[in-house]
Amino acid sequence: MAGKKKETTLQVSATNQEQWEEILATKGLTVVDVYQRWCGPCRAVISLLRKINNELGDDLLHFATAEADSIDALEKYRGKCEPTFLFYGGGELVAAVQGANAPLLKKMIVDQLAEEKLVLEHDGERKVVVDHKLVDDEKIEGEEDHHHSEDGESIIVPASKSYTVAVIKPDAVAHGKANEIIMKIQDAGFEILARDERTLTEAQAREFYQYKGTEDCFEDLVQFMSSGPSHILVLSKLEDSSNVVKAWLHFIGPANIDEAKRQKPESLRAQYGTRTLFNAVHGSEDADQAGRELAFFFPDFSTAPGTAQDAEEERVERTLALIRPLVARENREEILTHINKSGFQLSLQREVMLTEEQAREFYNHRVEEDYFPALLQSMTRGPVLALALTREDAVQHWKNMLGPSDLRRAKEEDPECLRARFSMEGDPVNQLHGSQSTEEASREISFFFPVQQTLAVIKPDAVDHHKDKILQEIRDRGFSVRRLEEKLLSREMAKGFYKEHRKQPFFSQLVEFMCSGPSVMMILEKENAVEEWRAAMGPTDPDRAKAEFPDSLRARLAPDVLRNSVHGSSSQKRAQEEIQFIFGEQTGITDTSAKNTNEATLDKQKQQYEGDTHESNLHGPPK
Ligand code: ATP
Numbered sequence: 375m376a377g378k379k380k381e382t383t384l385q386v387s388a389t390n391q392e393q394w395e396e397i398l399a400t401k402g403l404t405v406v407d408v409y410q411r412w413c414g415p416c417r418a419v420i421s422l423l424r425k426i427n428n429e430l431g432d433d434l435l436h437f438a439t440a441e442a443d444s445i446d447a448l449e450k451y452r453g454k455c456e457p458t459f460l461f462y463g464g465g466e467l468v469a470a471v472q473g474a475n476a477p478l479l480k481k482m483i484v485d486q487l488a489e490e491k492l493v494l495e496h497d498g499e500r501k502v503v504v505d506h507k508l509v510d511d512e513k514i515e516g517e518e519d520h521h522h523s524e525d526g527e528s529i530i531v532p533a534s535k536s537y538t539v540a541v542i543k544p545d546a547v548a549h550g551k552a553n554e555i556i557m558k559i560q561d562a563g564f565e566i567l568a569r570d571e572r573t574l575t576e577a578q579a580r581e582f583y584q585y586k587g588t589e590d591c592f593e594d595l596v597q598f599m600s601s602g603p604s605h606i607l608v609l610s611k612l613e614d615s616s617n618v619v620k621a622w623l624h625f626i627g628p629a630n631i632d633e634a635k636r637q638k639p640e641s642l643r644a645q646y647g648t649r650t651l652f653n654a655v656h657g658s659e660d661a662d663q664a665g666r667e668l669a670f671f672f673p674d675f676s677t678a679p680g681t682a683q684d685a686e687e688e689r690v691e692r693t694l695a696l697i698r699p700l701v702a703r704e705n706r707e708e709i710l711t712h713i714n715k716s717g718f719q720l721s722l723q724r725e726v727m728l729t730e731e732q733a734r735e736f737y738n739h740r741v742e743e744d745y746f747p748a749l750l751q752s753m754t755r756g757p758v759l760a761l762a763l764t765r766e767d768a769v770q771h772w773k774n775m776l777g778p779s780d781l782r783r784a785k786e787e788d789p790e791c792l793r794a795r796f797s798m799e800g801d802p803v804n805q806l807h808g809s810q811s812t813e814e815a816s817r818e819i820s821f822f823f824p825v826q827q828t829l830a831v832i833k834p835d836a837v838d839h840h841k842d843k844i845l846q847e848i849r850d851r852g853f854s855v856r857r858l859e860e861k862l863l864s865r866e867m868a869k870g871f872y873k874e875h876r877k878q879p880f881f882s883q884l885v886e887f888m889c890s891g892p893s894v895m896m897i898l899e900k901e902n903a904v905e906e907w908r909a910a911m912g913p914t915d916p917d918r919a920k921a922e923f924p925d926s927l928r929a930r931l932a933p934d935v936l937r938n939s940v941h942g943s944s945s946q947k948r949a950q951e952e953i954q955f956i957f958g959e960q961t962g963i964t965d966t967s968a969k970n971t972n973e974a975t976l977d978k979q980k981q982q983y984e985g986d987t988h989e990s991n992l993h994g995p996p997k
């Protein structure tokens with residue numbers, strides 16, 4: 375699974391104008407990796423930059439990443455596939471390097487740092503450059519351009535990785551399917567090492583397909599391949615890159631579309647191809663061909679010596695924290711503030727009312743302890759707040775913050791620790807839990823946050839203008855898209871889909887609206903997916919969404935309560951029914967964990983506990 379790791383502290387990250395300005399205001403030289411949202415910062419250079427940083431050990435040298443899509447000043451860099459490194463001193467651009475060219479980057483950092491110091495120490499004049507990307511494509515006269523390598527970009531990948539070359543052909547690109555296909559590629563566990571969008575000339579198409587030169591269809595193929603833009607991808611595999619060539623061929627399916635549809639309906643060609651010439655995607659046949667095709671599309675592609683994964687980055691991990699009912703009710707905000715300040719990212723959260731049976735299952739290794747009955751009681755007297763916390767060394771760090779598990783010892787030995795500070799009179803057990811080890815953490819996290827599937831729909835009002843944005847957010851929030859289909863619902867389907875609302879005054883409007891144009895139907899998968907997707911959508915009524923969860927999708931995109939842009943299943947049970955209804959398949963996941971046996975009862979218990987004094991909407995949209 376494409377688990378996102380936290381950025382290391384080497385690079386400051388800018389994803390909005392304000393952060394960008396902060397970077398420009400930093401004293402010294404800042405090396406900025408300008409990246410596209412779809413691919414993220416250039417990971418291949420991180421260890422190189424760290425090494426240079428360690429070697430130079432200079433307080434005036436800084437590193438940053440900046441997302442071109444969300445910073446207006448970087449508009450000209452949007453949609454560029456090659457990594458771009460911009461060098462800023464005193465808020466001004468002093469150099470630019472295209473491509474992750476290690477020797478050039480290093481030289482440039484050393485040179486520019488020396489220059490910047492001259493400027494700062496001796497009041498020298500800063501040599502400002504103008505990058506063409508920032509000033510349209512016109513050539514600026516008299517401006518030095520020696521920083522740009524003439525022959526385009528170069529890319530560095532670890533030599534240890536095998537790769538294949540994939541092409542999304544002009545038919546699929548012309549039909550607007552490129553983004554969708556790229557999402558599916560990533561969800562299938564392929565890693566995109568490089569991407570370029572370009573239209574092949576006839577001569578290039580001829581050269582690329584020269585091995586098919588004797589086939590009847592050759593001329594048609596050449597015409598087709600040069601008829602419009604293609605996306606060229608260099609792919610590796612997150613797990614076991616050694617079989618990437620085969621895995622990709624398997625994923626795209628047979629070249630003959632009829633055969634693909636019959637034998638491999640899930641394959642890309644079955645889904646996106648229209649006839650054998652227009653079969654949507656290409657893949658290298660074997661490792662040798664992958665090498666030749668790579669050289670053809672990316673002549674400067676180079677392999678770097680196996681970049682040992684950065685140690686600090688490796689240690690980013692998760693732990694499970696539980697805040698037991700009494701303290702969850704009294705001190706929740708205070709504790710969340712402590713967590714936040716300690717550098718944890720709150721990656722999942724959920725408030726859950728455990729039955730005794732579930733608490734017993736969670737603590738089954740503690741059954742023999744004499745405090746077990748008290749623990750059970752403490753865990754089931756109200757909703758527990760469960761959190762998955764992420765940072766470097768999370769398990770140990772959270773344990774350190776908690777302090778000794780025995781309350782008396784905690785108070786005597788470490789009165790500042792969280793367990794000592796947030797204890798409850800009349801409750802002999804500590805009020806906070808943390809996993810003991812990384813293995814225990816993953817078991818405990820999947821207990822509270824099992825992987826689920828949910829049905830998500832981009833409703834007709836949002837398909838035309840917001841589809842790409844919503845798909846991107848789905849990915850950014852860590853969902854995997856297991857299926858995706860654009861469908862026009864019939865009236866019968868729409869009625870059936872919303873049958874629970876048939877008595878509502880808005881029912882006929884709702885049915886009408888849902889049939890007014892195609893919807894994008896998706897199966898999303900993630901830990902705790904049902905709640906996570908509901909939180910991402912925000913409240914049903916966009917006015918309420920704007921007031922209470924301004925970051926949510928409905929707050930930002932929906933015109934009114936009827937046309938509220940997105941749908942998400944309301945419970946696990948509904949998710950299964952809706953997936954069955956739309957796609958005619960069972961969810962690929964059977965959740966056997968005890969806590970989901972009876973959601974309705976849990977909700978009822980929760981309401982009773984909260985009475986009318988405490989509205990619990992813990993699960994606001996994650997920021
Ligand atoms: P959905 O089921 O679409 O995910 P939801 O669960 O947030 O949304 P429901 O209460 O199930 O909301 O309502 C189903 C849909 O009916 C809403 O998404 C909205 O499109 C429509 N709807 C709900 N309330 C109203 C209303 N008062 N007026 C018009 N349409 C409404």
Ligand code: MG
Binds near residue numbers: 944
């Ligand atoms: Mg609903």
